[in-house]
Amino acid sequence: MLFVALLFISAQLFSQNQTNNSSALNAAETLLNSDSKLSIGGYAQIDFNQPLSDGQRQNATLDVHRLVLLFGYRFGEKTSFVSEIELEHVQEVYVEQAFMNHEFLPWLNLRGGLMLVPMGIINEYHEPPTYNGVERPNLDSKIVPTTWREVGLGFTGRLDNASLKYQLYVMNGFNGYDGGGKFRGSDGFRKGRQKGAESFMSSPTLAARIDYYGLPGLKLGLSTYNGKSQSALYDGLADDDDAALAMADSSVVGINMLGFDARYRNGGFEARGQFNVANISNTDEYNDLTGSDLGSQMLGWYLEAGYNILHGNQSGQRLVPFVRYEQYNTHSKTDGNLAVNDKYNRTDVTVGAGWWLTTGTVLKADYQFFSNANDSNSGQFNLGIGIWF
Amino acid sequence: MNRLLLLIALMAISVSAFSSDGFYPENKALSQLQKALKNKDLELGDCIDLSDELAEGRNLVAYRFTYPGEAKQWYAVFTESKGRYEMFDYLVVINPKGEIETVKVLKYRSEHGGEIASSKWLSQFEHYSGGDLYYEEEISAISGATISAMSITRDIPKVVRIIQSHSNE
Numbered sequence: 031m032l033f034v035a036l037l038f039i040s041a042q043l044f045s046q047n048q049t050n051n052s053s054a055l056n057a058a059e060t061l062l063n064s065d066s067k068l069s070i071g072g073y074a075q076i077d078f079n080q081p082l083s084d085g086q087r088q089n090a091t092l093d094v095h096r097l098v099l100l101f102g103y104r105f106g107e108k109t110s111f112v113s114e115i116e117l118e119h120v121q122e123v124y125v126e127q128a129f130m131n132h133e134f135l136p137w138l139n140l141r142g143g144l145m146l147v148p149m150g151i152i153n154e155y156h157e158p159p160t161y162n163g164v165e166r167p168n169l170d171s172k173i174v175p176t177t178w179r180e181v182g183l184g185f186t187g188r189l190d191n192a193s194l195k196y197q198l199y200v201m202n203g204f205n206g207y208d209g210g211g212k213f214r215g216s217d218g219f220r221k222g223r224q225k226g227a228e229s230f231m232s233s234p235t236l237a238a239r240i241d242y243y244g245l246p247g248l249k250l251g252l253s254t255y256n257g258k259s260q261s262a263l264y265d266g267l268a269d270d271d272d273a274a275l276a277m278a279d280s281s282v283v284g285i286n287m288l289g290f291d292a293r294y295r296n297g298g299f300e301a302r303g304q305f306n307v308a309n310i311s312n313t314d315e316y317n318d319l320t321g322s323d324l325g326s327q328m329l330g331w332y333l334e335a336g337y338n339i340l341h342g343n344q345s346g347q348r349l350v351p352f353v354r355y356e357q358y359n360t361h362s363k364t365d366g367n368l369a370v371n372d373k374y375n376r377t378d379v380t381v382g383a384g385w386w387l388t389t390g391t392v393l394k395a396d397y398q399f400f401s402n403a404n405d406s407n408s409g410q411f412n413l414g415i416g417i418w419f
Numbered sequence: 420m421n422r423l424l425l426l427i428a429l430m431a432i433s434v435s436a437f438s439s440d441g442f443y444p445e446n447k448a449l450s451q452l453q454k455a456l457k458n459k460d461l462e463l464g465d466c467i468d469l470s471d472e473l474a475e476g477r478n479l480v481a482y483r484f485t486y487p488g489e490a491k492q493w494y495a496v497f498t499e500s501k502g503r504y505e506m507f508d509y510l511v512v513i514n515p516k517g518e519i520e521t522v523k524v525l526k527y528r529s530e531h532g533g534e535i536a537s538s539k540w541l542s543q544f545e546h547y548s549g550g551d552l553y554y555e556e557e558i559s560a561i562s563g564a565t566i567s568a569m570s571i572t573r574d575i576p577k578v579v580r581i582i583q584s585h586s587n588e
Binding site for chain 2: 104112154191193243244246247296297341344389
């Protein structure tokens with residue numbers, strides 16, 4: 031009887047080894063295959079920038095511009111948490127993303143936390159090996175203030191049969207006023223990003239995006255962002271204090287931003303483009319209150335094309351010369367007495383190349399020609415290392 | 420003592436039976452296959468675990484099946500590939516000629532890259548039966564899902580080769 035029992039146990043253990051493949055895996059493989067697991071990743075951008083202008087010497091800068099560490103945890107098949115801790119310029123620590131996602135169905139996920147605002151290409155796909163050029167397009171700095179993230183809650187999902195993905199979030203807005211104006215003519219909302227750091231809210235905003243990828247090699251995106259900026263002047267305001275309420279109302283602007291973008295790849299050819307327009311209301315009152323020079327419309331676009339001259343080579347490497355043309359004007363329109371500042375009507379041309387050693391490692395070199403409608407011209411030579419793992 | 424060992428043996432059987440649920444057990448596999456082929460009358464035949472043939476620590480289980488009233492053997496292959504951070508599961512249906520009939524992504528876990536579940540994009544694999552298959556050549560690029568798209572494009576020819584050699588045995 032004892033012999034039979036031992037034989038049975040052995041047979042069971044043997045057959046389990048035969049049928050359950052996970053028993054033959056190492057620790058890392060078991061971690062990868064388990065239902066509950068930790069993901070670790072990150073990206074880095076290390077830059078050399080040499081500004082060049084006539085008749086003036088300028089030092090170059092060398093900067094570990096961004097080092098971002100990702101930690102993701104999957105609690106099961108449906109629920110996960112994603113966080114990204116960013117070290118910017120080595121010394122500044124930020125949380126770039128920290129959100130939970132719960133999948134009810136592939137087309138219906140609840141997502142909440144510190145999330146990227148889904149506007150344009152770069153704000154969501156900003157890891158250096160995903161784009162050409164050492165620096166991000168300037169449109170994605172001056173009009174879409176990447177990396178733009180705020181605390182919010184909403185839904186996202188995929189419709190696989192229609193090749194569509196959507197995102198719809200209620201989010202906190204920009205800090206437009208907290209004792210002084212944050213917005214300005216040169217770079218719009220950039221200084222108003224709250225980034226989830228003890229952020230305050232006087233009214234929520236709505237961000238939405240749809241991606242369509244049903245045509246070979248092509249991806250199209252449409253983004254909107256609507257709402258008011260936030261103001262500290264509403265905090266503690268008495269309901270019947272009309273003068274204070276009027277002042278608080280002057281400290282916010284209404285923002286209606288629209289974006290359209292496209293990415294295309296066919297063989298070795300690749301191209302992308304983006305258009306953004308932001309209509310801003312109440313700028314006259316805002317500028318009067320804060321002494322700022324915020325325009326009432328910001329508008330910009332860029333087109334970029336490149337060719338992978340190693341296309342067809344199965345080494346996994348890519349060598350992509352590219353050119354990018356950008357026009358962006360943060361004073362496309364102004365309101366009230368504010369005169370249009372031609373310095374803010376800018377045109378950049380970037381010419382360079384990227385050499386992808388692997389999909390996650392790229393060496394970049396480019397030259398940027400900067401000009402504006404005020405006849406000012408300058409340039410910058412850039413070298414960069416981009417990592418994503 | 421004998422009773423104790425018998426009890427342990429019974430417990431071992433129970434644990435083994437519980438853990439052998441594994442990757443796409445029959446009930447789950449059948450419902451996914453019926454949904455993918457929009458045919459409620461399909462029934463699965465025997466299950467073959469071919470994970471060892473991939474030799475990469477990834478799961479690969481195949482079920483033989485037939486259409487009602489037909490004798491020709493089809494294969495429903497349940498396997499997985501790796502996105503940037505997480506595995507995703509998919510079904511490859513291989514017809515009696517050894518060609519891919521359809522591919523469906525069953526579970527995509529990562530926050531980015533789910534675009535590869537697009538039916539339109541996956542239809543590029545239909546009728547593949549062997550030979551070169553390269554991302555950005557035979558298979559078009561899909562922005563935002565590069566790693567997953569490269570991964571499934573690399574892995575599908577292996578799946579087809581394994582099933583073809585198995586069906587020829």
